Amino acid sequence: MKVEQKITISRLAVQASFFSLLIVITINLWQKDAPGVVYFLYLLPLVILIPGIIRGEIRTLIWLGFVLLLYFAVAVGRMSNPGPLILDIAELVLVVVLFIVATGNARLRQKNAP
Numbered sequence: 001m002k003v004e005q006k007i008t009i010s011r012l013a014v015q016a017s018f019f020s021l022l023i024v025i026t027i028n029l030w031q032k033d034a035p036g037v038v039y040f041l042y043l044l045p046l047v048i049l050i051p052g053i054i055r056g057e058i059r060t061l062i063w064l065g066f067v068l069l070l071y072f073a074v075a076v077g078r079m080s081n082p083g084p085l086i087l088d089i090a091e092l093v094l095v096v097v098l099f100i101v102a103t104g105n106a107r108l109r110q111k112n113a114p
Helices: 003-031 036-048 050-055 058-079 086-111
Strands: none
Touching: 003 036, 003 050, 003 058, 003 086, 036 050, 036 058, 050 058, 058 086
């Protein structure tokens, strides 16, 4: 497999897991009857990164890694509750997958930059 194909596949994986994470977080907050302010505060760091994710900018992928650390900490905290919901598990899995593919994509693109 060529490097360009790997970069394209990892970019699509970043976008798919990013938007899946947004959907899972939104549904999870809706199930927990969170007020509108919580939606705004919880989703704002990810929503800010949407244009860069769509364009596939390396700098956005690097910042996404830092932002995901916050979501990882919250997701792990939710997992420590007795009987975590399936959406809590899905959120944690998506955060980990997104972190891995985003850092992998950024590394591939930096390593093979012209």
